Amino acid sequence: MSEKTVVEYVLAAPWLVPIRPHGVLEQHGLAIGQGRICDLGPQVELRARYPSARWIDLPHHVLLPGLVNSHTHAAMSLLRGLADDLPLMTWLEQHIWPAEGRFVGPEFVATGTRLAIAEMLRGGTTCFNDMYFYPEAAAQAVVESGIRASLGQVVIDFPTAQSRDAGDALRRAEMQILQLRDLPRIRQSIAPHAPYTVPDHALREAKALARSHGLFLHMHVHETAQEVENALSQDGRRPLQRLDELGLLDEHFLAVHMTQLTTEDLDLVAQRGLRLAHCPESNLKLGSGIADVAQWQARGIPFGIGTDGAASNNDLDLFGELRTAALLAKGRDGDTMALAAAVALEAATLGGAMACGWGDSIGSLEIGKLADCIAVDLDHPATQPLYDPISQLVYCAGRDQVSHVWVNGELLVNEGRWTRLDWPGLRAQAQTWARRIAAKDRQA
Numbered sequence: 074m075s076e077k078t079v080v081e082y083v084l085a086a087p088w089l090v091p092i093r094p095h096g097v098l099e100q101h102g103l104a105i106g107q108g109r110i111c112d113l114g115p116q117v118e119l120r121a122r123y124p125s126a127r128w129i130d131l132p133h134h135v136l137l138p139g140l141v142n143s144h145t146h147a148a149m150s151l152l153r154g155l156a157d158d159l160p161l162m163t164w165l166e167q168h169i170w171p172a173e174g175r176f177v178g179p180e181f182v183a184t185g186t187r188l189a190i191a192e193m194l195r196g197g198t199t200c201f202n203d204m205y206f207y208p209e210a211a212a213q214a215v216v217e218s219g220i221r222a223s224l225g226q227v228v229i230d231f232p233t234a235q236s237r238d239a240g241d242a243l244r245r246a247e248m249q250i251l252q253l254r255d256l257p258r259i260r261q262s263i264a265p266h267a268p269y270t271v272p273d274h275a276l277r278e279a280k281a282l283a284r285s286h287g288l289f290l291h292m293h294v295h296e297t298a299q300e301v302e303n304a305l306s307q308d309g310r311r312p313l314q315r316l317d318e319l320g321l322l323d324e325h326f327l328a329v330h331m332t333q334l335t336t337e338d339l340d341l342v343a344q345r346g347l348r349l350a351h352c353p354e355s356n357l358k359l360g361s362g363i364a365d366v367a368q369w370q371a372r373g374i375p376f377g378i379g380t381d382g383a384a385s386n387n388d389l390d391l392f393g394e395l396r397t398a399a400l401l402a403k404g405r406d407g408d409t410m411a412l413a414a415a416v417a418l419e420a421a422t423l424g425g426a427m428a429c430g431w432g433d434s435i436g437s438l439e440i441g442k443l444a445d446c447i448a449v450d451l452d453h454p455a456t457q458p459l460y461d462p463i464s465q466l467v468y469c470a471g472r473d474q475v476s477h478v479w480v481n482g483e484l485l486v487n488e489g490r491w492t493r494l495d496w497p498g499l500r501a502q503a504q505t506w507a508r509r510i511a512a513k514d515r516q517a
């Protein structure tokens with residue numbers, strides 16, 4: 074930090090989980106100034122060092138980095154509950170894609186993204202990695218809300234609300250990258266939807282575009298067994314192998330889902346340095362499979378945790394997702410260490426930050442990092458008595474216990490209430506959309 078940074082306030086709590094280094098610090102505080110963490114240390118020392126800074130006491134709370142949602146389709150919050158209990162391709166082809174074709178446009182995306190941001194912020198998510206149409210409308214919602222996001226420029230090779238085919242989508246992406254480039258708290262990716270919806274030439278172009286702008290690729294890969302089987306019968310290769318032969322796979326590639334990996338696939342993922350996004354609840358609900366996160370860890374493959382969209386999850390609750398991830402891995406393998414609590418929490422914070430284009434700037438509470446931070450109130454029957462705050466956070470705390478949320482040092486949730494957001498107005502807009510969508514759905 075520069076010598077001149079002025080400490081504006083100090084957050085003080087009985088427990089602080091910095092993520093890096095591992096462990097729990099007791100009676101520590103964070104000094105914040107100009108949107109960054111300027112100091113971190115025992116409260117007695119911070120009091121002496123910054124006698125005139127505003128002191129914010131959080132007497133029953135644990136402070137930790139804001140959670141990072143490594144994969145979502147924020148605007149799909151408006152399609153929550155529209156089609157449940159279906160496998161992926163039936164869900165997409167018979168319900169979601171027709172609904173998106175009818176309703177998606179900039180207004181839909183702006184309202185849906187605002188609704189998703191409201192839900193995510195209240196639940197302790199300070200950054201999300203999005204893949205959806207009209208990212209410029211999502212960007213507007215991000216800027217006005219104060220949250221942080223990586224927004225994907227979608228590439229898909231069929232007619233959608235926003236483009237005719239993959240070539241058209243790529244041309245649009247190229248222009249939009251420049252439009253969104255300098256917006257605050259926004260980074261971007263190129264997001265080819267999936268191996269089965271984007272042809273080789275467009276994947277090569279997507280990679281070239283990403284490279285030329287220093288962006289990462291964000292793609293659904295090996296989500297279901299059917300995806301892999303279809304690719305094998307149509308093309309003779311597994312999708313990952315095809316992506317590798319096209320030169321796409323490296324540390325700037327975020328592969329989402331990855332529930333279907335052989336030993337050879339896992340070796341390739343590790344060799345190429347891919348980053349993965351684990352979305353256990355969406356994978357369960359769509360019956361897609363269960364990712365082998367123990368093998369990911371055994372090979373040192375970095376990963377984050379994502380909710381996927383609210384139309385397949387059906388919530389954007391990263392605390393719930395964390396718990397599902399930690400429990401599911403143990404049940405899958407009969408191994409209680411398949412995903413330990415502290416590892417799951419690291420994936421939902423630092424792992425997500427690294428996977429979604431934010432490098433080392435967020436995801437842990439360390440001096441010099443951006444001040445994205447949350448307080449969870451442990452004075453609740455669900456989290457008492459207390460032996461280990463990390464255990465409480467992963468195995469029993471609910472998102473309603475998130476009391477305060479700061480992004481870039483700005484307080485966006487104060488004692489469980491949004492500071493910037495107009496909830497009655499937003500709820501009315503979301504309900505207007507729901508009436509329209511339900512009316513059409515009844516006609517169909």
Ligand SMILES: CSC[C@H]1O[C@@H](n2cnc3c(O)ncnc32)[C@H](O)[C@@H]1O
Nearest residue numbers: 146169204205206227229266293382
């Ligand atoms: C091209 S914008 C994103 C596109 O993806 C669809 N989608 C949502 N969830 C999933 C999923 O789990 N697998 C594949 N595709 C998904 C969404 O409806 C949009 O059309």
Ligand SMILES: [Zn+2]
Nearest residue numbers: 145293381382
């Ligand atoms: Zn998805």
